[in-house]
Amino acid sequence: MRNIVSERARLIPPSGIRKYFDLCIGMQDVISLGVGEPDYATPWKICEAGIYSIEQGITSYTSNRGYAPLCEALSADLAHRYGLRYSPDAEIIITSGVSEAADIAIRAVVDPGDEVLVIDPGYVSYAPCVTLAGGVPVPLPCRADDRFKITAEGLAERVTERTKAVILNFPNNPTGGVMGRDDYREIADIIVDNDLVLISDEVYSELTYGGTHCSPGTMDDLRERTIVLNGFSKAYAMTGWRIGYLCAPKEICDAALKIHQYVMLCAPVMGQLAALAALREGEEDKDAMVREYRLRRNLFVEGLNRIGLTCHLPEGAFYAFPSVESTGLSDGEFAERLLVEQKVAVVPGSVFGEGGTGHLRCAYAVGREDLSVAIERMGAFIEGLDRR
């Protein structure tokens, strides 16, 4: 029998965290730092808007592009918050989460054989999405020594004649690294000179500590070739609502919209109405959550360094990315044994690409008490290693 499964599907690697997940199942008293989502419930004002939409019988499709008042509010909000200028009826698409936005952005610009530089370590979906689009993902490393930023040298080294696009994600999952305006300035000429498209996933934009988020779409020479992806999941604790969005110049947006309408038709209307409420009334709740993440970050990173796991202070997102090099264990072995011996779940850094090797991704989107207990247990685990 010939291969039933497509070659593209076969090319996609299975999830790198599957075996840790399997180990976790059935274990009691596990503190999980493996979950990449807020531990908060969606703020009640936002939930109310979603519930109310159902009560009112607003349960139908919206236009493919998205619920018009949401697109308009989003356009104004992006201008106010980041200085991004996108037309609500030509340059914005509301998607089913940023995951879908990333997929349609990639498929809108990548042809078979195109190389796409993918930030490494980076979110696990980018490379498979490139593969599914027929493209060739090429890792674009960011290193701890550079505070996990993309450098001009690193980018220039990997651009070839076949390179079509670059996928970046700042603030970054899993490292917590951020890029400022000067950092983008440094790589902008390479992107322009090589006629590349920049796909910028900024879903953690609101979780930027001690600085202002910079969106490369605000830079004149990059705007025409930048696709901004963002969503409501992280900032407003709305992961399950699946509302993201894509902003891009009209030509790219039109292409992405065609794909969106054939595969998704539109994002769920209840979620879109909840997202509109988030923009209108969610600011205070969001600020309170972001403030708490920052407190947790300080507490947790101090704890990691205290027990001997070197960790830079992440400037965004809610992940700490300590090195396990000092323990002599690989990140995979460390994560597995930590789970079995001390019941703390973390994600090995290598799951996020070769650049993550030797690190752990620890999500500090859990309560402060749990974070303290996690640090105690991790400390006990490392002490146990020293004694052996």
Add this chain to the structure above:
Amino acid sequence: MDEKDHLILHLLEENSRIPLEDLATMVEIDLDEAKARIKTLEESKIIRKYGAVVDWERAGDGDVTSIIALKVSPERDAGYDKIAERIARFAEVKTLRLVSGRYDFILLVKGRTMQEIARFVSEHIAPMDGIRETTTQFVLKTYKENGTPYDEREASERLPYSF
């Protein structure tokens, strides 16, 4: 008062027993600075008292709480302050606020029984000079106190891993 002082106040209000080392780390200051700032906040009476939010119903406490609204005639020169001072001196009065609207003061009063509260109002508050009207509501159940909800809703379950 700056942003860090505000943060310290939020953290102490949320949990006045927070370890000082943790507080300093979270606020991004050293231990000595944290101590100095708290001392200043205490001395300037911005921090009035350290306390706990207690679910008295759960503690099996038989006390009755009531919300009493008062309409009063403000005094020349002293306005509402003088009468407020007199009312506040009663130990039964746990909270006293001047408010806008139909009534002037809202009091939170605790007593052992409804009769005790009724007697307190009729014998001490209502006859006071300047009190024009009182209304008493007894608290039947507390759902949220000082920002702390009392219901024990379980947090929704999360998978141990995600991307």
